[in-house]
Amino acid sequence: MTLDAVEPQIFTGALAAAANSVSIVTASHAGKRAGLTVSSMCSVCAEPPLLLACVNADNDFCSLADESQRFAVNMLEQRHVQLALVFAGLTDTTDNHDRFNQGEWREGVTGSPLLERSLVSLDCEVDSVFTRGTHRVYIGKVVSVVNSAGLPLVYTDRAFAVTQALD
Numbered sequence: 717m718t719l720d721a722v723e724p725q726i727f728t729g730a731l732a733a734a735a736n737s738v739s740i741v742t743a744s745h746a747g748k749r750a751g752l753t754v755s756s757m758c759s760v761c762a763e764p765p766l767l768l769a770c771v772n773a774d775n776d777f778c779s780l781a782d783e784s785q786r787f788a789v790n791m792l793e794q795r796h797v798q799l800a801l802v803f804a805g806l807t808d809t810t811d812n813h814d815r816f817n818q819g820e821w822r823e824g825v826t827g828s829p830l831l832e833r834s835l836v837s838l839d840c841e842v843d844s845v846f847t848r849g850t851h852r853v854y855i856g857k858v859v860s861v862v863n864s865a866g867l868p869l870v871y872t873d874r875a876f877a878v879t880q881a882l883d
């Protein structure tokens with residue numbers, strides 16, 4: 717017997733309890749750039765080095781990543797709250813191109829935009845991608861990593877948060 721799924725509101729309320737790191741995923745193709753703030757990025761496995769990010773299929777990121785078969789993940793540091801808001805479309809800077817006027821950006825080895833002094837930036841080739849419901853799930857093979865020092869920006873209980881070590 718198949719069990720009924722919970723209502724979306726129950727689901728989103730439950731998942732709001734998760735504490736996730738915040739990243740800006742970016743892609744570039746034919747002179748166009750797109751990027752958005754995500755909390756869905758996580759590791760898949762280390763051998764091979766794979767990560768994933770779930771992106772709404774309507775977002776421009778998807779067409780560019782699908783064309784180029786490449787994307788980048790820029791993990792944000794605690795001082796990047798404003799940038800996270802800009803790349804979530806939650807400020808007056810709503811145009812996708814204008815978003816890159818905020819922060820310092822350069823091209824990574826995949827051609828995808830990398831944020832200077834992000835916590836960590838990871839260049840990826842698309843390993844596989846599939847659609848489930850409203851979102852596309854991008855699994856990326858990591859081909860380059862740039863590390864900087866800092867503390868991660870976290871999102872939990874529908875708010876940005878900082879980490880605190882317990883010992």
Ligand SMILES: Cc1cc2nc3c(=O)[nH]c(=O)nc-3n(C[C@H](O)[C@H](O)[C@H](O)COP(=O)(O)O)c2cc1C
Nearest residue numbers: 752753754755756770771772775803804805812871
């Ligand atoms: C903290 C945070 C996490 C988010 N995580 C995701 C995510 O994992 N996937 C996604 O598709 N959108 C996520 N969003 C929403 C997108 O950032 C937002 O819908 C997008 O930037 C809108 O882009 P557009 O104006 O180009 O359509 C998140 C927003 C915030 C503030």
